[in-house]
Amino acid sequence: MFIYGILLSGVNNAVKLFGLCSVYIWALFIISKYIIHNRPELTQPINKLEEIPKLSTDADLRNLPLIFIGGHQSSGTGLLRVLLDVHPMVRCGPEPIVTRKILKLRPNNRNGQDRLSQSGVTQSVLDNAIAGFIVSILKNMGPPADRLCHKDPSSYIYLRYLSELFPKAKFIHAVRDGRGAIMSTIMYV
Structure with missing residues (x-):
């Protein structure tokens, strides 16, 4: 993340940072869907009692x-x-x-x-x-x-x-x- 922060120095830092964050969020969404699809036990409710x-x-x-x-x-x-x-x-x-x-x-x-x-x-x-x-x-x-x-x-x-x-x-x-x-x-x- 530090390397990306250095690369983002410039006029449009906010736009570049928003684009980078959206890519990370998209990747996390895809990974989470893959994990939930392949591991159905993770979707079961946990009974803490x-x-x-x-x-x-x-x-x-x-x-x-x-x-x-x-x-x-x-x-x-x-x-x-x-x-x-x-x-x-x-x-x-x-x-x-x-x-x-x-x-x-x-x-x-x-x-x-x-x-x-x-x-x-x-x-x-x-x-x-x-x-x-x-x-x-x-x-x-x-x-x-x-x-x-x-x-x-x-x-x-x-x-x-x-x-x-x-x-x-x-x-x-x-x-x-x-x-x-x-x-x-x-x-x-």
């Missing part, structure tokens, strides 16, 4: 052997995630930032709990929903693995709650010398 194994109960969901990595920002949690991700039985995908917001849903004050229970949402229902959401996010962020890993430094604020949600989970707290963590934060943020 069959790929995800269904768990029988909420207790199964909450007893998964998850790994949670946390600690102060720039304390080495990213390096630890990469090291665990190398293991064939562990998958630590990218940082799932949406779980941080879902963990905030747990009402800490008495008024919030009363309002939820009046509407029929008990604490156990809310806990099962939050646990299901976290597991669903972790499962769908990459290929299946025996152990799923959640790396989010700020989720360590909710350590006690996470240990209630997932009693079989393992927690890794990354600790670094405060001077190095602050210097790293200043340099990379």
Whole structure:
């Protein structure tokens, strides 16, 4: 493409570029028709729901052997995630930032709990929903693995709650010398 860009230098660059792009689009169209004609299995719909194994109960969901990595920002949690991700039985995908917001849903004050229970949402229902959401996010962020890993430094604020949600989970707290963590934060943020 770079060679064509050099050849297109001149007065009518836009016209030449349009013509070149139309040739590429035409070629892709012909190739795609050929592939679909010769490979009919590619036209069959893919049922994504069959790929995800269904768990029988909420207790199964909450007893998964998850790994949670946390600690102060720039304390080495990213390096630890990469090291665990190398293991064939562990998958630590990218940082799932949406779980941080879902963990905030747990009402800490008495008024919030009363309002939820009046509407029929008990604490156990809310806990099962939050646990299901976290597991669903972790499962769908990459290929299946025996152990799923959640790396989010700020989720360590909710350590006690996470240990209630997932009693079989393992927690890794990354600790670094405060001077190095602050210097790293200043340099990379």
